[in-house]
Amino acid sequence: MVSETEALRVADYARLDIARRDRTGVPEVVFAQAKTVAQTLRLLAELRAGDPEAPALATRCPDEVLAAAPTAFGTDPVRVDEVARTVTVGPLPPPRGRVGVLTAGTCDLPVARECLATLAALGVGATLVDDVGVAGIGRLFAQLPRLHDVDCALVVAGMDGALPSVVAGLLRAPVVGVPTSVGYGVASGGVTALGSMLSACAPGLTVVNIDNGFGAAVHAAKVINAVHGD
């Protein structure tokens, strides 16, 4: 069940876990933040070659990767989202299911778009409902009907992180809170938003690390896989 022959050695800096999609339903992805441009592009190419049925995804790409990606993979289609800082190589799978992605404010958009890019790469449908934070809570109620039948909801919020708690008390779907590092003073770095979501009164809310839109989207994709098969 856990066999090394399913790992792929790339140059001398990585050991790709190519069996991950078989084990978990979600393929390995390139975390580009602490890698060189050449490393990220090569790993994307190896992932793409190793699993031709799925697109290869890189997250947290620095500017240089975003600039180089469009011409780096021959005829393979490449999607670059400069706000999300993601690169997707290969055709997107047809979307199944539907995930609601909500944001509290404009500043939370980059993380929400990392959710959207990840869901798209994993073949999951999504609806974005942005800028519905609790300071003007009427904006949320007007959008609620759009979220009526989602399979899962990801709620992205910084500052006081209060939106996920409100949403979890209103929806049937499982809800994941995604704290963002937006804010200043005690909100700096997102720790307050994270604590607030973990302490939410509304039961059933689960949480990911600060700014981890990717991780939240993978959780949602696993829910979609459970609901719609994979």
Added chain:
Amino acid sequence: MVSETEALRVADYARLDIARRDRTGVPEVVFAQAKTVAQTLRLLAELRAGDPEAPALATRCPDEVLAAAPTAFGTDPVRVDEVARTVTVGPLPPPRGRVGVLTAGTCDLPVARECLATLAALGVGATLVDDVGVAGIGRLFAQLPRLHDVDCALVVAGMDGALPSVVAGLLRAPVVGVPTSVGYGVASGGVTALGSMLSACAPGLTVVNIDNGFGAAVHAAKVINAVHGD
């Protein structure tokens, strides 16, 4: 303006600031937590004697003070609130103005009642709206009309501390958040609720220390003094 002759020496453990009501509009109060029963009762008596026009108030009273107070001040009327842990000695002044006191859950009630006891001692009217936390936000909207014309609102909440932010976005009155030490895990001790309120997206929300219902009530009383004179 700042003169020692206005300080009253009590035995050898206190120097009562009897001029405080003249300077600030709010008299000195006994913080009973780290004092002996005898010290608290004596200080209440001294305060009462020093300013016959106002009742004397003690907060954070241990059980022994709550038990001893009713018979300790002769014919002076005594009010004991066992939930708030307050003792008030002397007739209450007639209430002026109106302050809304809200709680997110049942567990926040002791702190809310410390607000109410303090407001009563300071001659301020109040309305309690309890158990309207954001996990079932419909409960808040049904109560909003009762808060329409308050001069100030105090919102008491633990756990994620999300309620004050929602309220501050809905009311004309100045709003003060009072975090409570209710909760467990990352919510233990109230630090998460405090951080959440300080980071609230709704502008104009100010905050006091965790469980400090007394301090919030004094702020509200000063607002009432500004609105209705003192």
Added chain:
Amino acid sequence: MVSETEALRVADYARLDIARRDRTGVPEVVFAQAKTVAQTLRLLAELRAGDPEAPALATRCPDEVLAAAPTAFGTDPVRVDEVARTVTVGPLPPPRGRVGVLTAGTCDLPVARECLATLAALGVGATLVDDVGVAGIGRLFAQLPRLHDVDCALVVAGMDGALPSVVAGLLRAPVVGVPTSVGYGVASGGVTALGSMLSACAPGLTVVNIDNGFGAAVHAAKVINAVHGD
């Protein structure tokens, strides 16, 4: 959609959110920790009366509630779990779906049993796999086949909180980490286990507050509702 008429006023200490099951698929539950015995028993009775089709559940019950519960509800069946500190009043619904509940060590059992009691009250099937922490990782691999087809997995761990990361890299189902307050020194209170789970390398792991077995079970129940209907 959010209407106060769906709230039930109990004495003067609570405002039960009886519409929650309609909105979210999960009924309101009594958090007994900061309530009196009488309050908890009365709220259980009110919940049970308000929604005869579902059992009423109380979590974090002090000893007095655990002792009083068996004889407090007439002929209604009562289940008391002294390890989980839960009380369930009313017949359990037939279980649908299957959730895996894993523990790293013997000390994590109380939180795992809070998961199990909650899942049972919500009509969800469960499998417990206990004492499979990473210090002797062979124990986990031997149990993996039992988790092959779960719809969701809840992994309960204190100390270094390393088990959920390993599990999330091995299963297709969505995985929720539940940090526990087991441990001493830097592990005291569970903050290290929480941080470790939020930082897990395995994607898709979401997390709840320390010792919050109840919340994790509600998330799982919402996944089950999405998979099997509700």
Added chain:
Amino acid sequence: MVSETEALRVADYARLDIARRDRTGVPEVVFAQAKTVAQTLRLLAELRAGDPEAPALATRCPDEVLAAAPTAFGTDPVRVDEVARTVTVGPLPPPRGRVGVLTAGTCDLPVARECLATLAALGVGATLVDDVGVAGIGRLFAQLPRLHDVDCALVVAGMDGALPSVVAGLLRAPVVGVPTSVGYGVASGGVTALGSMLSACAPGLTVVNIDNGFGAAVHAAKVINAVHGD
């Protein structure tokens, strides 16, 4: 009372809460820190167009916004405060009431000027008393007569944050402490000043987030509205 029709959709990055002034007495404001120059300027123009009776305000403006603002709004008068980093578009309302703004040291001036710019935009009068920190406390006593009849006082201080406590013990008006991020070592980022103000011995002091001069001014404006009508 909370209706979406009162929200204004701007391009696809914001949902302006234009009904906020009706609900709370204070209009929405642009938080420019995490926005592009074009976004901030457009949102200012939309706010100005949506509510012709009030000026539009942007806070925490980067240099580029401060430079572009003077020529970006046609004939509408524009006030730029480079120390406060604010831009105000439209004629100021006539000032009502009076708020005292105090600083402990020269370094606290930028935050104090954010208070002043916000108060001016909201039509509130103000008096600045600067550089009266407790290390040379004689400076404060000499200025006290200037604060005698303010409706509210905002006290801005970094480092040990001791000034608001002293002021709250001397004035009749409600006092709000504004901690600043001035300082080094344990004072870095303003957390010590914040904690000190929350722990102040003088009752009635409330506090806002570190460097949040804007929020403190909004609280003061709500007090002024309560005192003088709005």
Added chain:
Amino acid sequence: MVSETEALRVADYARLDIARRDRTGVPEVVFAQAKTVAQTLRLLAELRAGDPEAPALATRCPDEVLAAAPTAFGTDPVRVDEVARTVTVGPLPPPRGRVGVLTAGTCDLPVARECLATLAALGVGATLVDDVGVAGIGRLFAQLPRLHDVDCALVVAGMDGALPSVVAGLLRAPVVGVPTSVGYGVASGGVTALGSMLSACAPGLTVVNIDNGFGAAVHAAKVINAVHGD
């Protein structure tokens, strides 16, 4: 200069540093908190025997030590301070110099009295000025003349810890701040008072650990030794 022969082996649980008074001017003292009653009493006797010219001092004594001490040392005079939790065995040396000990509130008295007991045991004169916190700052100014010619000042304060900063800006003598663990919420345990003193604007203020009245007194005694010889 550092020789083991100057260490005294007591039973098998301690190695008394009897040469400390020669090296540093201040003898070793018994920290009774984590010791048994028998250990503390024996160590006091050994210290007393090892250095007949100085009294032996134990700090942080539990109730049992305070009760047993008066009859445990034969004819040697014993001073027990139940508020300070100190025991002093042997005649006090004649006092030299003068140290001012100030407190912000009644709750700070136990720590102030630990200062006083230590100073007395070390042969240093002292003046107590209590309950002069900044919330009613006139009380301090009235007492200032009593501190005019002290050689050193120790300022004991909890909560916001603001008093030492004010005092350090008013006196010629070196000032040491002693934070106390008095308070609740963010002031719990004294960390806020400690941070506030370390960040004080008034230059020259130094600080000791929370509740460490003993350590502050030793610093003052070393200053006295420098001024008056030893």
Added chain:
Amino acid sequence: MVSETEALRVADYARLDIARRDRTGVPEVVFAQAKTVAQTLRLLAELRAGDPEAPALATRCPDEVLAAAPTAFGTDPVRVDEVARTVTVGPLPPPRGRVGVLTAGTCDLPVARECLATLAALGVGATLVDDVGVAGIGRLFAQLPRLHDVDCALVVAGMDGALPSVVAGLLRAPVVGVPTSVGYGVASGGVTALGSMLSACAPGLTVVNIDNGFGAAVHAAKVINAVHGD
């Protein structure tokens, strides 16, 4: 290499990792802190039965276990250390190698004795050098010759945790720092001692969790195994 058949199922609360000694050279041990008396005694008996060549050890035993242990294992010899809170069942192996165990003060002794009891159970020789903290550093230098040829040194210290750094700069042997939870104020719980040891200037010092004498001793035993074979 990692096989479940090597795990022993005990009742339904534990899965003993009986293959651990084969894998790592150190057998599984009972952590008694969060277990019932019956569980701890049964697990000791099972461990003893499962590996007759090694004694069974329980650490962090509550009083009840210490009291019950001497008569709970028939004729098997039982060693109880009430200071260390350990129980050892079965004959001790002959000691190999030598480990130096140092303490800074008397209060660190319980943790040091947990080291000693663990080393004894693992068949490792040890020398205790106690009460040699840096405040009277001459005491350390006098004892240094006793540590000349140890294979490994464990240095136990609370408060400022300074001793391990000094020792690591003086010895050839690998040194492990063991911070203790001794102290008050910023030293409470041992976090300062831990941080100090991790930041030590002397290279090669490694550290274990606060009060984890057991873990340090296991590391030392593995060094002894490497030096002397096992």
Added chain:
Amino acid sequence: MVSETEALRVADYARLDIARRDRTGVPEVVFAQAKTVAQTLRLLAELRAGDPEAPALATRCPDEVLAAAPTAFGTDPVRVDEVARTVTVGPLPPPRGRVGVLTAGTCDLPVARECLATLAALGVGATLVDDVGVAGIGRLFAQLPRLHDVDCALVVAGMDGALPSVVAGLLRAPVVGVPTSVGYGVASGGVTALGSMLSACAPGLTVVNIDNGFGAAVHAAKVINAVHGD
């Protein structure tokens, strides 16, 4: 005693506390970190003009101030220390007394030189003993005779901050620890060194904020004033 007429208004950004030297024995100093070059130079000139008998000192000067200072004050002698980042304008007073300044490592030198520059400006003699950290403790013992008769010692150390504790156990003079922000990991920013010094076992050690060489030197100067008159 505290009179505003002793404050000097400079432009509209400062209120110099020119009476501070009379009150405390130490004149006001310019903290240049958060000021413009023009502000710092003007304040130095005003201080120099206001008190011709003492030099004017600025600390934490940015490069621009260090570069501009030598030619900014006409014929007045100017001392610039680029390592300490200080500027001193005017002739130095003749030194009285002697202060020992010790460092643990080369990286602590800038803070030690801020001590030296401040002491020189205040007319206090000093001896520097550098690079004597505890990892090679023999270096300290060799230098001890140079510190035999100092009136006060300032011990500057980062990382584990262990040196001040050792020194305080060896000297008769009062000792002040100055933690520095040198280090990485848990030592980052100096918080570990600060905590270590506050927890030091050696009694009488007092501490200042991280990197606050200036404050430590002022404390020493006040001791010198007490010893030698001022």
Added chain:
Amino acid sequence: MVSETEALRVADYARLDIARRDRTGVPEVVFAQAKTVAQTLRLLAELRAGDPEAPALATRCPDEVLAAAPTAFGTDPVRVDEVARTVTVGPLPPPRGRVGVLTAGTCDLPVARECLATLAALGVGATLVDDVGVAGIGRLFAQLPRLHDVDCALVVAGMDGALPSVVAGLLRAPVVGVPTSVGYGVASGGVTALGSMLSACAPGLTVVNIDNGFGAAVHAAKVINAVHGD
């Protein structure tokens, strides 16, 4: 045993502890982070001259040192590792023993290479096993045979820091965890990885400061010295 004559004074910025190799078996090393290029190069030359039998090592070298080193030492061989940021001057000693160095991910490689460079300079053999983190744990099991007979293992990991705990439960050799500052959100700066390793369930794991590959390697070298003599 601790003699100053063994210290070497370099210019006026350092006091090299040249006797350290005799005392501890490991020579002094240059920590280049906070030094100028000239200082680092001169100290390397002095160390090399002072101990011709061992190479001189500098760690945490900035780019300028890495660039200047190859031509700075005449004919002495120089090794520069740009990933590890180390410079080694002089011939490497022949390797004795074998240390396993493991990494969880690609981002941990710089710290692992600091381990390798240090081990090489100290004459210790090493085997690198990289990118075997727990998210794909099969990769570790496939590499285990390569670690079968190491004398010591250093496990480098960031994020959740879970790998060292797994490894310590599988190997006979003593294991040291090296947390890295890789990660974001709650993993930022490596504090979560550090806490996780300190809390590891697997006994005997010791830990060094975040990113301190050098310190871990010195500990391993001392183990090697104990095993193979030095």
